[in-house]
Amino acid sequence: MSTIAAPSQALTASNRATSNTPPRLQDFDVIGDDAALVEALQTFGAGARVDECRVLGRALGSADGLEAGFAANEHPPVHRPYDRSGVRADEITFDPAWHRHMRLAVQAGVGGAVWADPDASAQVVRAAKFIGVAQVEAGSTCPLAMTYACVPALRLTRGVAERWEPLVTSGVYDTRALPATDPDKRGALIGMALTEKQGGSDVRTNTTVAEPTADDGWWRVTGEKWFVSAVHSDAMFVLAQTPEGVSCLLVPRRRDDGSDNGWTIDRLKDKLGNRSNPTAEVRFDGSLAQLVGEPGRGVRTIMAMIGGTRQDCVLGSTAVMRTGTIEAIHWASHRLAFGRQLADQPAMTAVLADLALESEAATWSALRLARATQDAADGDPQAIAFRRIAGPVLKFWVCKRAPLHSAEALECQGGYGYVEESRLPRTYREAPLMSIWEGSGNVQALDVLRAMQREPECVDAFLAELDAGAGASRRLDAAIAQLRDVIGAGTVDEARARELTVRMARCLQGSLLVRYAPAVVADAYCAARLEDGGGTLGCLPPGIDAEAIVARHRVAA
Numbered sequence: 085m086s087t088i089a090a091p092s093q094a095l096t097a098s099n100r101a102t103s104n105t106p107p108r109l110q111d112f113d114v115i116g117d118d119a120a121l122v123e124a125l126q127t128f129g130a131g132a133r134v135d136e137c138r139v140l141g142r143a144l145g146s147a148d149g150l151e152a153g154f155a156a157n158e159h160p161p162v163h164r165p166y167d168r169s170g171v172r173a174d175e176i177t178f179d180p181a182w183h184r185h186m187r188l189a190v191q192a193g194v195g196g197a198v199w200a201d202p203d204a205s206a207q208v209v210r211a212a213k214f215i216g217v218a219q220v221e222a223g224s225t226c227p228l229a230m231t232y233a234c235v236p237a238l239r240l241t242r243g244v245a246e247r248w249e250p251l252v253t254s255g256v257y258d259t260r261a262l263p264a265t266d267p268d269k270r271g272a273l274i275g276m277a278l279t280e281k282q283g284g285s286d287v288r289t290n291t292t293v294a295e296p297t298a299d300d301g302w303w304r305v306t307g308e309k310w311f312v313s314a315v316h317s318d319a320m321f322v323l324a325q326t327p328e329g330v331s332c333l334l335v336p337r338r339r340d341d342g343s344d345n346g347w348t349i350d351r352l353k354d355k356l357g358n359r360s361n362p363t364a365e366v367r368f369d370g371s372l373a374q375l376v377g378e379p380g381r382g383v384r385t386i387m388a389m390i391g392g393t394r395q396d397c398v399l400g401s402t403a404v405m406r407t408g409t410i411e412a413i414h415w416a417s418h419r420l421a422f423g424r425q426l427a428d429q430p431a432m433t434a435v436l437a438d439l440a441l442e443s444e445a446a447t448w449s450a451l452r453l454a455r456a457t458q459d460a461a462d463g464d465p466q467a468i469a470f471r472r473i474a475g476p477v478l479k480f481w482v483c484k485r486a487p488l489h490s491a492e493a494l495e496c497q498g499g500y501g502y503v504e505e506s507r508l509p510r511t512y513r514e515a516p517l518m519s520i521w522e523g524s525g526n527v528q529a530l531d532v533l534r535a536m537q538r539e540p541e542c543v544d545a546f547l548a549e550l551d552a553g554a555g556a557s558r559r560l561d562a563a564i565a566q567l568r569d570v571i572g573a574g575t576v577d578e579a580r581a582r583e584l585t586v587r588m589a590r591c592l593q594g595s596l597l598v599r600y601a602p603a604v605v606a607d608a609y610c611a612a613r614l615e616d617g618g619g620t621l622g623c624l625p626p627g628i629d630a631e632a633i634v635a636r637h638r639v640a641a
């Protein structure tokens with residue numbers, strides 16, 4: 085029998101000693117430590133509410149707050165089709181961390197409560213909070229976004245709004261499967277079930293049908309839906325065929341008597357990204373529903389909601405980039421290679437600065453969009469026109485940048501960035517989703533063309549926004565002039581829709597940064613992004629103060 089010698093004291097000690105391992109980035113203020121986000125809050129009218137955002141930011145960035153993001157994904161929701169007696173139940177159970185995180189976000193106003201907030205900066209505040217919440221756990225942002233965005237659609241039909249709006253905007257996280265009419269029900273989550281197997285972008289191909297019942301105002305919905313996220317929600321918007329064409333309906337999970345509403349979950353999907361949010365395949369079998377908007381105008385009706393969820397894709401992608409930026413800078417600021425701190429080595433400093441630049445551009449864009457949402461909701465026609473086109477422009481661009489950014493940020497952490505103990509594998513897997521759902525890249529670029537052709541006032545509003553930054557940078561002025569030439573040349577071919585959208589996005593980000601960001605950031609953006617070939621992450625042109633940009637984005641935790 086062989087024996088294993090006990091290790092010597094010295095060997096044990098040296099094996100256990102670790103050096104050059106950066107501490108975990110935690111116990112920081114996810115919102116308040118983000119200089120660009122705080123400045124954007126102040127610039128877009130929410131300066132008086134920065135302290136309120138900081139309270140949430142500290143809770144999110146605490147060790148417990150960050151741990152909730154890990155736990156909700158390490159212990160994903162479970163679908164229980166039947167109860168113990170064999171009765172169909174379709175119950176979804178979650179890790180307690182999911183509920184903790186969701187409750188924090190809903191109570192902070194990241195769901196639908198913003199629509200009951202009379203403050204003139206409410207949408208801007210909510211956007212900053214959403215960016216904070218998304219940095220900790222991305223899956224939760226899906227129900228939060230849908231519950232937020234559904235309110236303008238609910239309001240299209242009085243009976244529907246009366247039933248649901250008080251619950252959606254209450255700021256109470258209440259997951260009990262009770263009907264909306266139950267006096268005990270204090271809050272609700274709302275989702276959407278649009279996509280079917282045969283088509284997600286082209287929802288006109290939906291085969292789900294809705295038939296009116298004898299009860300005035302109620303319909304029966306029957307059909308299969310292929311992607312239904314936050315499937316535990318209290319109600320779902322669906323698109324279904326009616327004699328008038330595709331119509332929009334709201335299907336509650338429970339009927340008014342508390343019974344099941346013919347809503348069966350076939351299975352949960354095994355996704356690339358977050359594990360925390362249950363995305364399911366669902367069948368509706370004669371489910372009772374209320375019509376929303378006019379019959380046959382379902383696509384138009386649901387667009388009242390999709391403007392909001394698209395905005396939240398921009399916010400979510402901004403969060404991906406902020407997480408990558410601060411994690412990369414933190415790691416490189418505590419890690420030595422070849423005897424020197426990584427963050428101080430020029431090739432790494434340039435990469436970190438470029439990540440920060442992209443993240444900062446996204447942050448200003450995201451909050452500008454939220455400001456437009458606020459002003460549009462208040463009836464400002466210029467804001468309505470600007471938001472109509474800036475929405476798809478930024479949804480395309482910011483969401484396209486996030487996966488590239490995430491991969492580069494992860495690489496800054498070397499091998500550690502590739503393992504699940506780092507936060508970055510989760511952001512890396514999540515990043516592509518924002519570009520797919522709520523209209524994929526091509527769909528957004530084609531929507532930009534559609535807005536230009538059908539609503540020319542959008543182009544005027546967009547160019548007016550760009551011109552507000554004119555004269556500050558010769559590169560920006562040249563880029564705007566080129567964009568005007570492209571637009572002025574007439575109808576843009578579909579094959580060039582992306583190219584046009586990218587030009588518009590870069591000009592918008594440049595214009596925002598020259599007006600609002602520190603000169604070191606604005607100059608770097610214009611030099612790095614507005615000339616041909618700009619955009620490969622980590623390849624900053626000469627003459628940029630990379631150290632200053634990195635210092636602005638370093639979190640002292």
Ligand SMILES: Cc1cc2nc3c(=O)[nH]c(=O)nc-3n(C[C@H](O)[C@H](O)[C@H](O)COP(=O)(O)OP(=O)(O)OC[C@H]3O[C@@H](n4cnc5c(N)ncnc54)[C@H](O)[C@@H]3O)c2cc1C
Pocket residue numbers: 275276277278279282283284285286311312313314355363517520521522523524525526527530
């Ligand atoms: C994790 C996850 C969660 C989701 N949750 C929900 C949900 O809760 N509710 C819901 O309803 N849906 C949900 N979806 C579905 C999502 O909205 C769709 O996947 C998306 O809209 C694309 O539809 P599709 O998958 O059918 O792809 P398709 O429509 O087949 O599109 C495939 C590709 O073709 C491109 N394309 C489409 N039309 C054109 C065109 N005219 N010209 C050029 N290119 C074009 C698209 O940009 C895309 O890249 C979810 C998807 C994912 C991945």
